[in-house]
Amino acid sequence: MPEARSTVVVVTWRGRAHIRECLDALAAQDRAANVLVVDNASDDGTAELLSGQNVLRLPRNRGYAGALAAALPRIETEFVAWLNDDAVPVPSWIATLEDALDRHGDAAAVTSSLELPDGSVQSVGVRLTADGHGADTALAGREVFGFCGGAALMRTAALRSVGGVPAGFFCYYEDTDTSWRLRLRGWRVISVPARVVHRHGASSRLGSSKFHHWNERNRLLMLVRCAPLLVALEQLARFVAVTAVLPFRPPDNAKNFRVSLRLGVLADVVWRLPSALVFRARTAATARVSRRELWRIWAGR
Structure with a gap:
């Protein structure tokens, strides 16, 4: 064989x-x-x-x-x-x-x-x-x-x-x-x-609080690690802004719009931010294609 x-x-x-x-x-x-x-x-x-x-x-x-x-x-x-x-x-x-x-x-x-x-x-x-x-x-x-x-x-x-x-x-x-x-x-x-x-979801609880926490946190960390800096900053600012106005809006039953969950995501991102930035620098040192070029070609395609 x-x-x-x-x-x-x-x-x-x-x-x-x-x-x-x-x-x-x-x-x-x-x-x-x-x-x-x-x-x-x-x-x-x-x-x-x-x-x-x-x-x-x-x-x-x-x-x-x-x-x-x-x-x-x-x-x-x-x-x-x-x-x-x-x-x-x-x-x-x-x-x-x-x-x-x-x-x-x-x-x-x-x-x-x-x-x-x-x-x-x-x-x-x-x-x-x-x-x-x-x-x-x-x-x-x-x-x-x-x-x-x-x-x-x-x-x-x-x-x-x-x-x-x-x-x-x-x-x-x-x-x-x-x-x-x-x-x-x-x-x-x-x-x-x-x-x-x-059998999608057989191994995890889709829609659970942990699911949304990991999803939201990891998207933001991924952008910090990999995306153009302006994109990462815009999305972090947007996440913070949406979280800040949620107490003044009608209640939303979606778990990813719960203030407590989003504050937990932000705390987790801030705690991991130094290592994400170090990793970003290491990735940039060996990159052969610019982040901006990849974003231009693929974002929203």
Whole structure:
């Protein structure tokens, strides 16, 4: 059997109800790939279910980003894939992704076509909105700004060269942040029809207070780390301004517009700001494409 060129990292936390289907799909791939399961200190019997698998067990839950970061030093293959534990790839998945990177030598990452169980398309990649959000796009047939971290393949050396995975994000926006840094280094990100059925939200509580905290915090930190400085400052100022006027507006039931949550986000961002600025300077020192140019090309596209 040919030596595997890819290692698929599957992060799980209390994934007993769905991870077996994911692992069975990886075992049925048309092309050999190594599989590394990172168990985020599951306490629901997942550990027992993973008997016989190549498993990295963490002593505490480090989130999706933290688990991916913990796995990266163990990767010895040319390519590394990120795959959600509630995602089920078709048998040709890894072969399609590898072949795409072989065809496109200027691409560091290739993203999959994620479909919901009802057959509708969830994501074929990430677009950059006019105000700096990373958002799933379902528009196939065009180049994408970034990859969706639920199912993607990267060149391991390229990922390491741009600083790896932002472990402190815990979860959400680690993919868009990484895409920014790859593009700043001059790499492309491409999308191919490598199908993956995704039980979206099976592994996390979408819409929870923690979800909104991580989403809002990580977007702002990503902009500080990667975007043009004026964009980052504008979005920070906008977040502060909206938070300041909320007590004087009619109540909004949306959790991301709760003053207490937004104040917590701001406190978290301020605490992490020094390290984000240091990282920004390091990224700028090795960038081959300007932040302004990337913003001009991709924001709002």
